[in-house]
Amino acid sequence: MHSPILGRHLLLELYDCANDFLNDPAKIENGLQQVILAIGATAVQSVFHRFEPIGVSGVIVLAESHLTIHTWPEYRYAALDLFTCDSRIDYNQAEAAFKALFKAGRSEKTELKRGQMSHIQKQVI
Amino acid sequence: MHSPILGRHLLLELYDCANDFLNDPAKIENGLQQVILAIGATAVQSVFHRFEPIGVSGVIVLAESHLTIHTWPEYRYAALDLFTCDSRIDYNQAEAAFKALFKAGRSEKTELKRGQMSHIQKQVI
Numbered sequence: 220m221h222s223p224i225l226g227r228h229l230l231l232e233l234y235d236c237a238n239d240f241l242n243d244p245a246k247i248e249n250g251l252q253q254v255i256l257a258i259g260a261t262a263v264q265s266v267f268h269r270f271e272p273i274g275v276s277g278v279i280v281l282a283e284s285h286l287t288i289h290t291w292p293e294y295r296y297a298a299l300d301l302f303t304c305d306s307r308i309d310y311n312q313a314e315a316a317f318k319a320l321f322k323a324g325r326s327e328k329t330e331l332k333r334g335q336m337s338h339i340q341k342q343v344i
Numbered sequence: 345m346h347s348p349i350l351g352r353h354l355l356l357e358l359y360d361c362a363n364d365f366l367n368d369p370a371k372i373e374n375g376l377q378q379v380i381l382a383i384g385a386t387a388v389q390s391v392f393h394r395f396e397p398i399g400v401s402g403v404i405v406l407a408e409s410h411l412t413i414h415t416w417p418e419y420r421y422a423a424l425d426l427f428t429c430d431s432r433i434d435y436n437q438a439e440a441a442f443k444a445l446f447k448a449g450r451s452e453k454t455e456l457k458r459g460q461m462s463h464i465q466k467q468v469i
Contacts (some may be wrong), residue, residue, distance in 0.1 A: 225416060226423060230456065234463050236378065266389045275349070278403040280393050282393055287399065289409050289427070291350055294464045298351060300438070302423070324461070331454060336360050337448070339419045340391050 225334030226284055226304040231317055233297040235324025241292035244268070244275045251279060251286060254316040258308050260286075283308065297321055300334065350459030351409055351429040352381025356442055358422040366417035369393070369400045376404060376411060378443040382432050385411075408433065422446055425459065 244267040255262050260281050267277035267339055279286040283298055284290065284302040291297070298330055301310075318326050367369055385462040386407050392402035398418055404411040409427040412423050416422070424442055426435075435455065464467050 221437070225419070225421065228355070230458075232459060232463070235465060253400070263393050263401075264391045266391050266403065268388050270407075274426070276409065277389070277468070278391065278395060280391050280401050280403055282395075284414050284423075285403055285412050286410065287403070287410050287427070291459065294350070294461075296350065296456050296459050296460070296464055298409075298427070298458045300425070300427075302412070304414070306385075307407055321434050324465075327463075329456060333355075333423045334357060334399070334421050336419075338357070338427065338452075339421055 221305055224332040224335050226302055228331040228333050229301040229309065229310050229313065230329040230331070231299040231314065232327040233318065233321045233323040234326060235297060236295045236297055237314065238292050238295045239321040241290040241295065241297060242269070242275060243275055244277060247288060247290070248277055248300065250320045251277070251288065255279065255281065255286065255310060255315065257286065257316060258313045260303065260308055261302055347431055348461050350460065350461070351427055352459050353456040354426040354435050354438065355454040355456070357452040358424060358446045358448040359420065359451060360441065360456040361420045362447040363417050363420045365446065366415040366420065366422060366442055367398055367400060369402060372400055372413060372415070373402055375445045376402070376413065378436065379445060380404065381409065382441060383438045385428065391393065401409040403454065407422055
């Protein structure tokens, strides 16, 4: 049976994070790459950028879609997105790993379905 | 007055797109960069990747957060995300420009608020 959707998208709001971590792009990327391995995803390419005076943005293109992070160290807040088109990836495991990585005191998640197969009318292959 | 949120996030499902476009990372990036300029955002770095046999994933880190794209040419579908922390960017303009770029026959959008200021308890600056 085909999946009714093409991808899943986890959006995490991470509050009350460890703020020594949130302004360090190398530590953030290293931590995220470890989570990617742990959940069985595959990193293809990445870009991390530290803003002046403060804050980090990073994106990792995955074979399964993408992971992005934006941090506001001054607010101890990070916005994390995981978008995957492989239904085997465990989103509960991923969420727990991200919360632990950032030592988030609280978090909120949204999980969305991307690409409804029922809406695809013109298959060309 | 401070904004009650740190960022806005537009998620677009683009169906029935022009499929000659969806497998060409250079054309997609060029088109997206033009939209970025038009809406007054600033690209910092980008990564585009073409998958074999088909499909493109791309991310553009913005000064205002990010733009991502994933395409399924075989389904004439693309998943586009625009995340910005600059409240001056016009999301209606952005949405119309993206739909025109991909010649989407139909689309669905979700717009989410990211980083609720009311949930930020520990401001360190």
